[in-house]
Amino acid sequence: MKLHSVKSLLSYIAKRFALMIIMIWVGLTLSFIISRLLPFNAADYLVSQLAAAGSQLSAQDLENMRRQLLSLYGLDKPLFVQYLDFLRNYFVGNMGPSFAYFPTPVRDIIINALPWSIVLLMSASIINWIIGNVIGVLAAISKKRNVVAVLENFALVTVPIPYAVLGLAFLIVYALVLKLPLTMYGRPVAVGVSLGYILSMFERALVPLLGLVIVGWTGSFLYMKNLAVRMMQEDFIVYKILQGAKDRHVTGMVFRNALIPQYTGLILGLTRVFAGSMLVEYLFNYPGIGLILRSAISSGDFNLMVGIVSISVIAVAIATFILDLTYPLLDPRIRYPGAG
Amino acid sequence: MNTHIVLSAINISADYILDSKRGLYLNAIDNVSIDFRSDEVIGIAGESGSGKSTLVKILYGAAFPPLIIRKGKVYLFTKDNSKIDITSITREELRKNIWWKHISYIPQNAMNVLNPVKKVKDQFIEVFKYHDERIDAKETITKIKELFMRLGLPIEALNAYPHQLSGGMRQRVVIALSLLFNPRIVIADEPTTAVDVVTQLGILNLLKDWQRNSKTTLIMVSHDMSVHAYMDDRIVVMYAGNVVEVGSKNDIFENPMHPYTKLLIASLIKKGEKKLKTGIAGEPPNLLNPPPGCRFHPRCPFAMDICRREAPPIVELSDGKVVRCWLYARK
Amino acid sequence: MQGNENSLKVESVSKYYGYGLLGLKKFKVLDKISLGIPLKPPTIFAIVGETGSGKTTLLRIILRMIKPDEGVVKYKGLDVFKLPRNAVSWYRKEVQPIFQDPYESFNPLRRVDSYIFDAAKRMAKVDKGSIEEYVDGILRYVGLSLDRVHGKYPHEFSGGELQRIAIARAIAARPTLILADEPVSMLDASLRVNVLNLFKKIRDDLGTSIIYVTHDLATAYYIADQIAVLYRGSLVELGSIDKVYENPRHPYTQLLLTSILEPDPKISEKIKPLKLSTIELKEFLAQGCKFAYRCPYASKKCFEKEPPNVTINGVIVKCHLYEKS
Numbered sequence A: 001m002k003l004h005s006v007k008s009l010l011s012y013i014a015k016r017f018a019l020m021i022i023m024i025w026v027g028l029t030l031s032f033i034i035s036r037l038l039p040f041n042a043a044d045y046l047v048s049q050l051a052a053a054g055s056q057l058s059a060q061d062l063e064n065m066r067r068q069l070l071s072l073y074g075l076d077k078p079l080f081v082q083y084l085d086f087l088r089n090y091f092v093g094n095m096g097p098s099f100a101y102f103p104t105p106v107r108d109i110i111i112n113a114l115p116w117s118i119v120l121l122m123s124a125s126i127i128n129w130i131i132g133n134v135i136g137v138l139a140a141i142s143k144k145r146n147v148v149a150v151l152e153n154f155a156l157v158t159v160p161i162p163y164a165v166l167g168l169a170f171l172i173v174y175a176l177v178l179k180l181p182l183t184m185y186g187r188p189v190a191v192g193v194s195l196g197y198i199l200s201m202f203e204r205a206l207v208p209l210l211g212l213v214i215v216g217w218t219g220s221f222l223y224m225k226n227l228a229v230r231m232m233q234e235d236f237i238v239y240k241i242l243q244g245a246k247d248r249h250v251t252g253m254v255f256r257n258a259l260i261p262q263y264t265g266l267i268l269g270l271t272r273v274f275a276g277s278m279l280v281e282y283l284f285n286y287p288g289i290g291l292i293l294r295s296a297i298s299s300g301d302f303n304l305m306v307g308i309v310s311i312s313v314i315a316v317a318i319a320t321f322i323l324d325l326t327y328p329l330l331d332p333r334i335r336y337p338g339a340g
Numbered sequence B: 001m002n003t004h005i006v007l008s009a010i011n012i013s014a015d016y017i018l019d020s021k022r023g024l025y026l027n028a029i030d031n032v033s034i035d036f037r038s039d040e041v042i043g044i045a046g047e048s049g050s051g052k053s054t055l056v057k058i059l060y061g062a063a064f065p066p067l068i069i070r071k072g073k074v075y076l077f078t079k080d081n082s083k084i085d086i087t088s089i090t091r092e093e094l095r096k097n098i099w100w101k102h103i104s105y106i107p108q109n110a111m112n113v114l115n116p117v118k119k120v121k122d123q124f125i126e127v128f129k130y131h132d133e134r135i136d137a138k139e140t141i142t143k144i145k146e147l148f149m150r151l152g153l154p155i156e157a158l159n160a161y162p163h164q165l166s167g168g169m170r171q172r173v174v175i176a177l178s179l180l181f182n183p184r185i186v187i188a189d190e191p192t193t194a195v196d197v198v199t200q201l202g203i204l205n206l207l208k209d210w211q212r213n214s215k216t217t218l219i220m221v222s223h224d225m226s227v228h229a230y231m232d233d234r235i236v237v238m239y240a241g242n243v244v245e246v247g248s249k250n251d252i253f254e255n256p257m258h259p260y261t262k263l264l265i266a267s268l269i270k271k272g273e274k275k276l277k278t279g280i281a282g283e284p285p286n287l288l289n290p291p292p293g294c295r296f297h298p299r300c301p302f303a304m305d306i307c308r309r310e311a312p313p314i315v316e317l318s319d320g321k322v323v324r325c326w327l328y329a330r331k
Numbered sequence C: 001m002q003g004n005e006n007s008l009k010v011e012s013v014s015k016y017y018g019y020g021l022l023g024l025k026k027f028k029v030l031d032k033i034s035l036g037i038p039l040k041p042p043t044i045f046a047i048v049g050e051t052g053s054g055k056t057t058l059l060r061i062i063l064r065m066i067k068p069d070e071g072v073v074k075y076k077g078l079d080v081f082k083l084p085r086n087a088v089s090w091y092r093k094e095v096q097p098i099f100q101d102p103y104e105s106f107n108p109l110r111r112v113d114s115y116i117f118d119a120a121k122r123m124a125k126v127d128k129g130s131i132e133e134y135v136d137g138i139l140r141y142v143g144l145s146l147d148r149v150h151g152k153y154p155h156e157f158s159g160g161e162l163q164r165i166a167i168a169r170a171i172a173a174r175p176t177l178i179l180a181d182e183p184v185s186m187l188d189a190s191l192r193v194n195v196l197n198l199f200k201k202i203r204d205d206l207g208t209s210i211i212y213v214t215h216d217l218a219t220a221y222y223i224a225d226q227i228a229v230l231y232r233g234s235l236v237e238l239g240s241i242d243k244v245y246e247n248p249r250h251p252y253t254q255l256l257l258t259s260i261l262e263p264d265p266k267i268s269e270k271i272k273p274l275k276l277s278t279i280e281l282k283e284f285l286a287q288g289c290k291f292a293y294r295c296p297y298a299s300k301k302c303f304e305k306e307p308p309n310v311t312i313n314g315v316i317v318k319c320h321l322y323e324k325s
């Protein structure tokens, strides 16, 4: 590589990097704004809980307490100052304390929950992606019309149904009809980075994972099948057939070319892991990020909320950055500037 | 001359099914018979939509839906002089024994038929694999390099991805691919559309040199009469799905028989001509509903009563000339 | 409103396009092009070049569809990119385009006759009472008639018919200059001549000048009076078509003229093989003469220094070979 092309490659990376930083900043700001748009805050929530519990405190005391809480949380300062504090703290990696679990740092809460979500959702995304794509290409090429039709109809029926319904249906069939054990965490293992602990997480994730996979592969299946059917009409595939390519060669080629758009789907899909999946975790009572986000919203815990949302904003920004850098490896038509 | 028939189309008629429920058929090929001989460049000429590509797809055995063959046979004569009917054998047999080894094909938009994510080199190696040519990697590369050298293509192109090559270069790569196994028949469907005149000449020379050296059959499809003037030994003229005339290049250009060929030749502009020429009045017919009788009659200045009623017969004249016109039929 | 000069002048026009993933690098699609097209007497001016040589880009600039990065286009002495507001519609009427693919220049959901009525009403200001007669006259002029065209949509016509309708629309505006971008390359040989003859007729009867863009030298010679040859964005030869044809001076023009095929069965004996280029972008970026990679006469200077424009016998040639030493 010549010197000038190295230079332009570096400037390309720098530009993409800057873009990523801007994306993160915009995302953080938006999540800050949205959190402050909630009609109540953590102080209101606590006070109203106390009042509801029938405590003996007078209205005056309650109001004083609300004030104190507000100043403790830093919510009494002008919004603009709050925003600057927020940015400054994030810059050094400090997400502040959780209000609901005061003074536990938001970071610790997230770090505890994140591995659970990663284990469940990342395996689900990857498994779904692989199953969906492989079956999709095979269905486009297969001559067994009725098998394909069955698969396709199953997918067409399940895709539009909300996961809440499907997940519930799965739970019912699984637990009530098949009478299988719902959770398998029989072996308590000390929290920590040990093989045993990770295995136990997988054990616990198994049922929700099954639930996610059984209905989750259909999306990428349908997309891939349509893509592959269109690709079969492409001139370069028809040409290969006329050259005498065997069916398996044609399959391989269709897969390789369809992979390019599907790759984006996979990477961006993986970033959803960081937001957790509220619904799945709720349905299966699984201690991931989604469950925490749910309680943060209902208790007005701004810091925790913003913390979780910003993690996924940062994940999406980083994923986009990675996509931009790796795309040329996958598609030779896209080049880094200065190269070739 | 010691030439023999290598491929023979007999009374082919073929339709595109547009809507089988409503009975909508487009009659793209109507009763076409042609013999192709060894060691010749035979051109298929005709305006856009006259059925040139459809005809060569049928010759290659690639009549896939919506195209269906209504009638007729295509016989391929192998080296040991056995006769294979291309229209009735299975796709697997075609794939294994005929395609690429015996007869190969350069499709109409050759610029865009290379796999965009594979290097040119790998696209050659793949073809070896398709046909179970088990030779080791080194030998394969040497073979490919030899082919490139013989055809005067730059070896560097082998390591390029298709999009890194110019359109003309891609077309030449596709031509090289088609010659890989030394087939006895090559079908080239408009191998030079969308390239400039200089590149066009290079591509045509490539094909012509190969044909002259290997004494094989080159079927040249083009709408451009200049290409036929440069390349062909014999020319087949098509009009609206019919073969209207077959003759040697000189006969077609200097002594055309069929009224359509006559008018077509008269409308051509040669280099350095300023004299006012006239085109053919009217337009080619709609093949969904072709005119009765001779398909050229609405535009033909010699049209007679019978032309409007009955399709003209195929008339064989001396020296292998064939004309499909009532003017030459002995009644 | 009219300036004093009766011509369209393109004065050292350059246009850059970016390339690369982000389009940060630039190459010159047009490199200091200067030419003049006379409006009186009416002239057919051919612009000839291979694909990608910048012909369409030049036409788009003349049509004010894209701005040049350098240089000016003057119509009757007025800079067309600095026209006063009321002159813009005047310029749109004066200069009419015809495009390569007739199906792309008509909206498939709009009746084709409405285009001609529009042009007649808005541009030629034909009054209501006589407009049908006017449109019918124009359609008859191109070999059709209002009866045959009335109420029909683009897909109901063949390519040849639709191209003639596109020409009818252009002349319905009573322009002074028609820009035709490869108007016959999509048509069959037997229909091509009819359209070309129509262009000759328009020049002779209506006194309209025509810029005829093509890659086909034979048809250029058939109808044009003057010719400009483009190679990779530079103008390599410019002059009267007879002179250029009989005595091509630029090595590229010579190559074009010897490699062009023609419908003559003796052609195969006349033509000799040649060298082919593969790297288009490299030639666009070349410092010196863009043709140097393929030129049989190229010397060291040709790769380093841009060749000068030399005028010989009324023909401008951009080549070091003809430099006065």
Ligand SMILES: Nc1ncnc2c1ncn2[C@@H]1O[C@H](COP(=O)(O)OP(=O)(O)OP(=O)(O)O)[C@@H](O)[C@H]1O
Binding pocket: B016, B018, B026, B028, B046, B047, B048, B049, B050, B051, B052, B053, B054, B055, B066, B108, B223, B287
């Ligand atoms: N897939 C298809 N479905 C329906 N009709 C088709 C199809 N392909 C071609 N046709 C029609 O069949 C006729 C013959 O087409 P064909 O492509 O053989 O013409 P051609 O002579 O090769 O023309 P060109 O010079 O444009 O390549 C045309 O009327 C065309 O519209």
Ligand SMILES: Nc1ncnc2c1ncn2[C@@H]1O[C@H](COP(=O)(O)OP(=O)(O)OP(=O)(O)O)[C@@H](O)[C@H]1O
Binding pocket: C017, C018, C029, C049, C050, C051, C052, C053, C054, C055, C056, C057, C058, C215
């Ligand atoms: N919008 C654009 N952005 C970048 N490059 C462009 C753009 N438009 C055209 N080009 C490039 O500019 C060059 C000249 O294009 P142009 O269309 O003017 O050529 P042309 O002579 O009309 O060719 P053709 O005969 O193919 O119509 C080509 O290399 C083309 O790829």
Ligand code: SF4
Binding pocket: B258, B259, B260, B294, B295, B296, B297, B298, B300, B301, B302, B303, B304, B307, B312, B324, B325, B326, B327
């Ligand atoms: S058969 Fe009749 S209409 Fe047809 S070409 Fe001959 S003379 Fe003309």
Ligand code: SF4
Binding pocket: C250, C251, C252, C289, C290, C291, C292, C293, C295, C296, C297, C298, C299, C302, C307, C318, C319, C320, C321
């Ligand atoms: S300037 Fe040099 S390279 Fe260019 S055309 Fe003239 S002689 Fe050839």
Ligand SMILES: [Mg+2]
Binding pocket: B052, B053, B054, B108, B189, B190
């Ligand atoms: Mg065709």
Ligand SMILES: [Mg+2]
Binding pocket: C055, C056, C057, C181
């Ligand atoms: Mg163009």
